[in-house]
Amino acid sequence: MAPSYVLAIDQGTTSTRAILFDKDGQPRAMEQQEFPQYYPQPGWTEHDPLEILRSAIECSEGAMKKVGASKDDIAGIGITNQRETTVAWDKGTGEPLCRAIVWLDLRTSDTAAQLEAKGGKDRFRKKTGLPVSTYFSAVKMKWMLDNVPEVRKAADEGRCCFGTIESWIIYKLTGGPNGGVHVTDVSNASRYMLMNINSCTWDEAVCSELGIPVTALPTIRSNSEVYGKVSSVPSLQGLAISGALGDQHAALLGHGCLDVGTSKNTYGTGCFMLLNTGGDAVPSKHGLLTTIGYQLGPEEKVTYALEGSVACAGRVVQWLRDNLGIISSSKDVETLAGKVEDTGGLTLVPAFSGLFAPHWRDDARAVAVGMTLFTSKEHMCRAALESTAFQAVDIMEAMKQDTGLRLRDMRVDGGMTVNSLLMQMQADILGMSVLRSKLAEATALGAALAAGLSVGFYEKKVVKDIIEKAGGYEVFPSSTTPAARRKMMQRWKDAVERSFDLAK
Numbered sequence: 331m332a333p334s335y336v337l338a339i340d341q342g343t344t345s346t347r348a349i350l351f352d353k354d355g356q357p358r359a360m361e362q363q364e365f366p367q368y369y370p371q372p373g374w375t376e377h378d379p380l381e382i383l384r385s386a387i388e389c390s391e392g393a394m395k396k397v398g399a400s401k402d403d404i405a406g407i408g409i410t411n412q413r414e415t416t417v418a419w420d421k422g423t424g425e426p427l428c429r430a431i432v433w434l435d436l437r438t439s440d441t442a443a444q445l446e447a448k449g450g451k452d453r454f455r456k457k458t459g460l461p462v463s464t465y466f467s468a469v470k471m472k473w474m475l476d477n478v479p480e481v482r483k484a485a486d487e488g489r490c491c492f493g494t495i496e497s498w499i500i501y502k503l504t505g506g507p508n509g510g511v512h513v514t515d516v517s518n519a520s521r522y523m524l525m526n527i528n529s530c531t532w533d534e535a536v537c538s539e540l541g542i543p544v545t546a547l548p549t550i551r552s553n554s555e556v557y558g559k560v561s562s563v564p565s566l567q568g569l570a571i572s573g574a575l576g577d578q579h580a581a582l583l584g585h586g587c588l589d590v591g592t593s594k595n596t597y598g599t600g601c602f603m604l605l606n607t608g609g610d611a612v613p614s615k616h617g618l619l620t621t622i623g624y625q626l627g628p629e630e631k632v633t634y635a636l637e638g639s640v641a642c643a644g645r646v647v648q649w650l651r652d653n654l655g656i657i658s659s660s661k662d663v664e665t666l667a668g669k670v671e672d673t674g675g676l677t678l679v680p681a682f683s684g685l686f687a688p689h690w691r692d693d694a695r696a697v698a699v700g701m702t703l704f705t706s707k708e709h710m711c712r713a714a715l716e717s718t719a720f721q722a723v724d725i726m727e728a729m730k731q732d733t734g735l736r737l738r739d740m741r742v743d744g745g746m747t748v749n750s751l752l753m754q755m756q757a758d759i760l761g762m763s764v765l766r767s768k769l770a771e772a773t774a775l776g777a778a779l780a781a782g783l784s785v786g787f788y789e790k791k792v793v794k795d796i797i798e799k800a801g802g803y804e805v806f807p808s809s810t811t812p813a814a815r816r817k818m819m820q821r822w823k824d825a826v827e828r829s830f831d832l833a834k
């Protein structure tokens with residue numbers, strides 16, 4: 331019997347999901363698990379690589395159980411993941427050398443500042459497409475080499491392997507120390523700040539400037555090819571791992587943004603807008619990142635993208651729930667924010683992990699500006715939602731300036747987009763329509779498509795059909811005047827200025 335599914339593993343910042351997609355690109359079974367976050371010091375965020383691996387395996391088995399599927403029913407596995415989060419492991423034992431440093435962790439701010447002091451924030455931008463920031467994997471690797479004796483020793487002895495989350499999962503599933511492959515895909519590799527964005531190879535000069543041994547880095551492969559077969563998990567034994575992409579790149583593909591000028595904005599822990607720029611790696615002068623869109627096969631051309639990354643979006647809502655306790659579940663934020671007409675003069679800049687695009691200020695910290703004794707939890711909820719919308723407008727403006735394109739609407743997906751109040755606020759502050767995708771699983775679908783293409787489960791020519799069948803949009807039209815929008819944006823810009831220089 332021919333296989334009926336592709337298995338997509340979506341390993342995100344706060345949870346792992348596994349979804350089985352059928353031939354029509356429809357999700358047939360899903361299993362999700364949250365996993366522990368570790369905050370050992372203020373500004374630090376860590377994940378346990380073994381807990382992540384376990385969640386990926388258990389979610390895969392859980393999804394298979396739901397539809398009574400065995401490994402024989404699966405054509406291939408696609409992996410999509412939180413990007414930049416960095417794992418170091420020992421080649422000899424296959425075990426992690428320390429916990430993974432998560433993408434929004436701020437411990438590397440001194441490392442980033444030292445790198446910046448030597449040649450400016452944009453010293454690697456021409457080669458890598460990225461500014462110096464705590465965000466990217468190379469800075470985390472450097473911090474590990476300088477601060478974790480086990481990593482330094484393993485590197486000196488040629489035993490250290492570095493990788494992002496997909497790299498770690500592929501290595502472990504394909505056998506770990508017993509023949510596991512050490513690879514990364516080109517989209518994840520484009521977030522290390524070590525890859526030459528034009529040649530898609532590790533840039534030896536940048537690696538040596540940061541003191542990162544090229545031998546510790548994974549081999550860069552395309553997003554759609556067989557990297558290896560599972561050999562360490564009986565329930566998945568022999569299955570081809572046939573696709574991998576960073577989560578935002580997978581969402582670009584899963585959204586069907588295959589033409590130049592198409593874009594998507596995903597609201598998750600952070601908020602990430604990617605614009606397809608085709609075969610050109612467009613340099614940014616307005617604080618965006620030049621990154622890989624996707625490469626659907628080793629012989630295929632690379633499609634590039636411009637990206638605006640926002641560190642805190644859904645995370646702000648979690649903060650209201652977990653740290654302030656003013657809501658008991660994330661969905662309450664919409665109800666409370668809807669009880670007031672505006673924020674009562676309050677503006678929240680959620681620079682909890684500094685500010686990413688377009689500012690790239692690791693020294694920024696969150697501020698709440700304009701509170702009076704009138705300020706209530708309802709105002710705080712509304713200001714939290716508004717802050718996400720303001721940040722997305724900053725990105726959209728930078729995209730227009732960098733490309734000169736007339737972008738007419740914003741296509742959105744991700745957890746926070748269930749919030750209709752936020753979607754309307756977004757359209758109003760943006761001054762253009764917001765199109766909410768009906769496709770809940772764009773990220774996982776992107777991984778399934780990449781994995782299915784390389785094993786012949788999907789054909790390239792039907793990819794657009796699959797996306798169209800699965801998709802469609804709900805429209806939120808903008809209802810504000812340009813003058814009202816200018817006033818709102820000025821309030822936001824003033825508040826952002828106040829968030830700078832607050833880190834010691």
Ligand code: G3P
Pocket residue numbers: 341342343344411412413414433576577578598599600
């Ligand atoms: O760059 C970080 C990003 O990939 C994380 O995505 O969905 O886990 O917030 P998410």
